[in-house]
Amino acid sequence: MSPVSGAGRAKFEAEDMIGRAGAGPHATSKGSASRFLAVALGLLGVLVFLGLGIWQLERRVWKLDLIARVDQRIHAPVVDAPGPATWADIDAAGYEYRHVRLAGQFQGANTLVQAVTELGGGYWVLTPMRDGRGFTVLVNRGFVPQERKAEFERESGGFTAPAEVDGLLRISEPGGGFLRSNDPAADRWYSRDVAAIAKARGLADVAPYFIDAGASGPDSWPRGGLTVVKFRNAHLVYALTWFALAIALARPIFANRRQREAPR
Incomplete structure (x- = not known):
C-alpha cells in the first residue's frame, strides 16, 4: 500500500x-x-x-341492562296502554317494550314506513287506532313486502268493527332513518315518527308512543310480531x-x- x-x-x-x-x-x-x-x-x-x-x-353495561329490561317486560302480564295522564313521563327507560293492550277502532289512512326485517325489505304499516278511553295511538300492524305496498296504500284504514291489539309499547323515532330524513309532504317515511305522522294525517289526542302489534298468522299481511327483542352483545x-x-x-x-x- x-x-x-x-x-x-x-x-x-x-x-x-x-x-x-x-x-x-x-x-x-x-x-x-x-x-x-x-x-x-x-x-x-x-x-x-x-x-x-x-x-x-x-356499552356492554348498557346492553346487558337493556336485555334484562326487555326480557322482563315482554314476558310480564299485559296492561292497558298508558293514557294521557302518564304521557309526560313516558320515556324509553321506563316504558319501552312494555306488554300493553289497546281496545277501540282503527280510524284513518295507513302510513307506510320503510323497513328491513328478517323477511327482507318492505314497509311497516302504521294505522291510527281510537281507544275507547278517548285518545289515539298509532299501531304498527306489522310488515308488508315491497310488492304489497300499493295494496296497503289504498287501504282506507276506516274499519268499523271493534278491535283489540296486544303488543309492545315503542318510543317515537323522530327525524328519519337509513341516513334519510322523513318527507311528510311527499309521504315518504323512514322512521316511525309519531308526532310528524300525526301532524301529516291531521290526528288529535295522539299518544307519544306507538304499539308494535303481536304475532299474526304466517300467511297474513301485515305480518306482526317482528319486533327485535334479541340484541347482539359483542x-x-x-x-x-x-x-x-x-x-x-x-x-x-x-x-x-x-x-x-x-x-x-
Missing part, C-alpha cells in the same frame, strides 16, 4: 471533521425531535385505543380488541425508552 501524502492526509482529516460537524448538535436535535413526535403520536394512539375499550365496556370482544391494540402500540414505545436509559 502506498503511503498517503501530507496533502492527502490533510484533505482526509478535513472531510472527517466536516462529517462530524454535520452529525453534531443540529443532527442530534433533529433526531430527538423525530423520536419525540413518534412517541407522542404513539401515546396518543394508546390513549385513543384505551378510550375506545372503556367506551365498549360502558361489546366485551370489542373492548378486549381495543385494549390489545393499545398494548401492542405501547410495548415498542416503552421498550425503546428502556434501551435508551440502559447504562452503556
